[in-house]
Amino acid sequence: MAAASRGGRVISTFLRDPSRTCSWCANSNQWRSQRFYSSNPTSPSIQPPTPGVSDPSADILSPPVTQQTREPYRIKSGIILTRPPLLTRELTPFESAFFLYQKRLNERLAAPFRKAFYFRPDTPAALDWQLKRRERRGVAARDIGRYNPRGRTGWDDEVLVGSPLSDPAVVVERLVQDAELRVSEDGEEIPEEDRVKVERPLPRRTEADEKGDTRRLDRLLDRTLYLVVRKGEKDPWQFPSGDVLTSEALHETAARILAESAGVNMNTWIVGRVPVAHVITDPVYKPDSTLQKRGEKTFFxxxxxxxxxxxxxxxxxxxxxxxxxxREELQELLPGAYFRGVRNMMADR
Structure with missing residues (x-):
């Protein structure tokens, strides 16, 4: 910036005194230091500079302060809080049959069982193994059915879709039965009524699933869950959100809103500082084109x-x-435009 001209008169600037501060630059720096994306109205004393207009109090060109106008949108920030799946999804009938087929191939080709490597002779564990293997007709694996990899049917590995052997419930039952200890420390077979029952795995469906309690986190264990809130029975459901203050960034507002809305008794983690979705609500104008209600731009x-x-x-x-x-429950519950704004960040399951 060597010189500025007004009305044919050249005004000297920094070439004469480099230590002096340009008023236009001072106003520009003050403008850049503000957070004008906040929901609060901008202070009338701090306005964006208008190039080409001089400040009478300065000896160089500087922008004047214009009158502040009310922005038609409020800037809000929210958080889409998720609980990830705790279980793998259920297998399809084809996948179950395929994995049984793979276990039979592994039994025959890749991993022949070596008894001497796992059991010492004439020990209770070895006797228990021999007893169970005789009942399986010599098959080492516990859950592949009446299949002898060394017999005449050794190459009959195919399993029909829908076979009981590929049912996960049947597999669990076989594994539980095999885990039951049937030989005592004295090498004697334990009567069935005296055997110690093996603790069975918990079911995939919980009490919350049976009761339809949507407030509990131990439901739909193989799906992603999302936290939604509302103010009254007639108000729409939405993700926790609130106004962005002038002194806050979007991620800071999201953390504050979550604590103010759902309390501090949660161990949470905000993934990054960049919004993953946004929803826009248009402002409402009066017939004379004056603003009646401000719109909202919510970044999640x-x-x-x-x-x-x-x-x-x-x-x-x-x-x-x-x-x-x-996700499916949110699609039925949330307003259409609201769900379309956030659906692309939701997981498939």
């Missing part, structure tokens, strides 16, 4: 819950209810 960040539970007691946003729902 993604979060994970690792422990704890949501607690709406004494929340700062007047929330009265919350739910942990899957």
């Amino acid at each position: 960040l993604k979060g994970r819950i690792m422990a704890g539970q949501a607690d709406l007691a004494d929340n700062a946003h007047g929330l009265t209810d919350f739910q942990w729902l899957s």
